[in-house]
Amino acid sequence: MGITRILTAAQMRKADEITIASGLSAFDLMDRAGRIVANSALKCVPDYSRIVVIAGPGNNGGDGFAAACHLRKYRIPVTVVSLVPVDSLSGELKKHANLAVKAGVKVREATSLGAIGEVERWLSRSSIVIDAIFGTGLCRGLGGLMAEVVAKINACDRPVFSIDIASGICSDSGVILGVAVKADMTLPIAATKWGHWLAEGRDYTGRLLDVADIGISDDAIEASWRETCDCDDEQERCFCVNSASLINDEYLKAAWPPRPRLSHKGYFGHVWVFGGSVGFTGAPQLAGLGAYAAGAGLASIICPDEVWPIIASANLEVMTHPESSSAWQKADAIVAGPGWGLERGELLSRLLDTEKPLVVDADALNMVAANPALQSKLANRTALTVITPHPGEAARLLESDIGTVQDDRKQAVLDLVRRYRCWVVLKGSETLVASPDRDIYLNPFGSPQLAIAGSGDVLAGMIGAQLSRQKGDGATLGELISSTVALHAKAGAREGWYLPGELAKLVSEVRQNLERGDGKEK
Numbered sequence: 001m002g003i004t005r006i007l008t009a010a011q012m013r014k015a016d017e018i019t020i021a022s023g024l025s026a027f028d029l030m031d032r033a034g035r036i037v038a039n040s041a042l043k044c045v046p047d048y049s050r051i052v053v054i055a056g057p058g059n060n061g062g063d064g065f066a067a068a069c070h071l072r073k074y075r076i077p078v079t080v081v082s083l084v085p086v087d088s089l090s091g092e093l094k095k096h097a098n099l100a101v102k103a104g105v106k107v108r109e110a111t112s113l114g115a116i117g118e119v120e121r122w123l124s125r126s127s128i129v130i131d132a133i134f135g136t137g138l139c140r141g142l143g144g145l146m147a148e149v150v151a152k153i154n155a156c157d158r159p160v161f162s163i164d165i166a167s168g169i170c171s172d173s174g175v176i177l178g179v180a181v182k183a184d185m186t187l188p189i190a191a192t193k194w195g196h197w198l199a200e201g202r203d204y205t206g207r208l209l210d211v212a213d214i215g216i217s218d219d220a221i222e223a224s225w226r227e228t229c230d231c232d233d234e235q236e237r238c239f240c241v242n243s244a245s246l247i248n249d250e251y252l253k254a255a256w257p258p259r260p261r262l263s264h265k266g267y268f269g270h271v272w273v274f275g276g277s278v279g280f281t282g283a284p285q286l287a288g289l290g291a292y293a294a295g296a297g298l299a300s301i302i303c304p305d306e307v308w309p310i311i312a313s314a315n316l317e318v319m320t321h322p323e324s325s326s327a328w329q330k331a332d333a334i335v336a337g338p339g340w341g342l343e344r345g346e347l348l349s350r351l352l353d354t355e356k357p358l359v360v361d362a363d364a365l366n367m368v369a370a371n372p373a374l375q376s377k378l379a380n381r382t383a384l385t386v387i388t389p390h391p392g393e394a395a396r397l398l399e400s401d402i403g404t405v406q407d408d409r410k411q412a413v414l415d416l417v418r419r420y421r422c423w424v425v426l427k428g429s430e431t432l433v434a435s436p437d438r439d440i441y442l443n444p445f446g447s448p449q450l451a452i453a454g455s456g457d458v459l460a461g462m463i464g465a466q467l468s469r470q471k472g473d474g475a476t477l478g479e480l481i482s483s484t485v486a487l488h489a490k491a492g493a494r495e496g497w498y499l500p501g502e503l504a505k506l507v508s509e510v511r512q513n514l515e516r517g518d519g520k521e522k
């Protein structure tokens with residue numbers, strides 16, 4: 001399966017070092033990056049009558065010089081504006097700068113604020129701007145000349161192509177460090193970085209192009225996870241990211257293979273939703289519909305007796321039982337929480353004691369957050385468990401606040417894993433799924449249309465469906481859970497729905513397209 005890895009700056013540096021130690025030189029890596037930048041910029045922008053590269057002090061700037069050199073091979077007029085004196089460059093940067101001059105690239109320097117007028121003039125003569133100011137090495141906020149140049153690039157009204165990451169975006173968190181280039185397109189070098197996806201980074205990245213393969217192997221990337229882990233294993237269990245990848249269409253195909261012709265409803269699992277309370281009778285029904293939409297064979301609700309007649313008479317599809325029923329003992333998976341209220345702690349405690357796969361959602365999470373005994377049961381559960389907090393619920397579970405969760409969602413998802421030792425689905429724009437072993441999957445699909453009451457209930461039911469039929473299809477649990485998040489997001493991104501019940505219908509359509517393998521879903 002094609003996996004797109006997401007790396008931190010430290011992991012990228014380590015993978016780079018491992019590659020260099022195995023025999024590929026830093027000069028060659030930069031040359032390869034430059035060649036791919038040149039070809040890719042020419043493909044993206046039709047008018048390349050004059051290309052201006054703005055080069056910073058580090059290797060990102062070196063990639064810019066190398067790209068300029070490759071562009072000259074096509075006889076394209078190229079100017080590199082170096083923001084540091086060219087004489088101060090050393091190592092492979094110096095070599096690539098020299099080669100660029102030899103190839104006929106015009107090299108200009110702008111090393112003080114007095115040169116900003118000239119930078120503006122060079123930008124105004126360009127047809128594309130290549131941003132090679134900073135990459136993964138940016139470590140503090142931009143100020144002075146650098147900040148002014150970024151402002152001029154953003155104002156120049158030319159297509160902007162960023163090498164690796166838009167300069168000014170922190171590659172580990174996606175936040176803007178002072179000011180950042182607003183790229184039209186970004187070419188990630190060797191791997192995508194967290195900054196392409198998180199916080200403001202996603203908007204500043206523009207179109208994220210396919211990762212440039214500069215010869216850094218998967219093995220080097222995998223080794224970089226281990227070698228950048230700074231936990232002391234003797235003292236504590238490691239809680240660094242073990243691996244991080246982007247959910248892609250192949251995950252969805254693996255999760256919804258064609259249905260066997262001779263299958264029956266029992267084959268696809270029976271999901272039981274525990275939820276509903278006075279005023280919240282729709283939530284468990286939406287979860288039940290979500291379970292069917294994701295492919296469950298049967299869906300049932302167990303609800304408090306006082307709302308049982310309402311829920312039972314309100315829908316045809318989902319079977320409904322009062323709490324006194326013990327029929328749920330046959331469940332293949334349980335979803336606890338949608339619309340449940342905060343009075344069901346005892347029943348939740350019993351569900352946590354079962355060996356059934358369990359999705360803990362909504363009010364069940366709120367009860368856990370308020371009750372240390374439930375927290376300890378959740379953390380010590382041996383059966384498969386998924387918690388599905390939105391940022392508010394995550395904050396309660398972590399005794400933190402929403403701002404802290406949202407400012408570092410990667411850390412929040414790891415903290416939830418550390419505390420509750422189960423699968424975590426941290427919902428929101430770019431939902432993160434984390435395994436108990438700290439493998440993280442980022443969902444790039446979706447739309448703000450999903451920010452509506454009830455959409456989380458649909459998702460909880462969908463995850464229940466996947467847990468109820470985990471057997472046999474060959475997809476890993478990570479693929480199953482993360483592709484369920486992606487299916488929900490893809491359905492939500494479709495036009496023409498407003499009500500969460502309609503979302504379940506769209507989920508069903510997208511899922512059936514996948515199962516038919518007609519490849520219509522993009």
Ligand SMILES: NC(=O)C1=CN([C@@H]2O[C@H](COP(=O)(O)OP(=O)(O)OC[C@H]3O[C@@H](n4cnc5c(N)ncnc54)[C@H](O)[C@@H]3O)[C@@H](O)[C@H]2O)[C@H](O)CC1
Nearest residue numbers: 016029058059060134135136137138139140141142164190
């Ligand atoms: N992925 C790879 O294996 C390869 C990546 N390449 C490219 O190299 C950059 C990363 O290079 P690095 O030199 O580490 O970092 P930068 O170019 O981002 O710049 C670091 C440079 O800037 C100084 N600095 C940091 N913050 C500031 C600031 N706010 N103001 C002024 N100066 C600042 C810092 O001290 C350093 O001197 C990666 O993104 C790729 O583009 C390789 O070319 C090929 C291998």
Ligand SMILES: [K+]
Nearest residue numbers: 134163165167
């Ligand atoms: K850049």
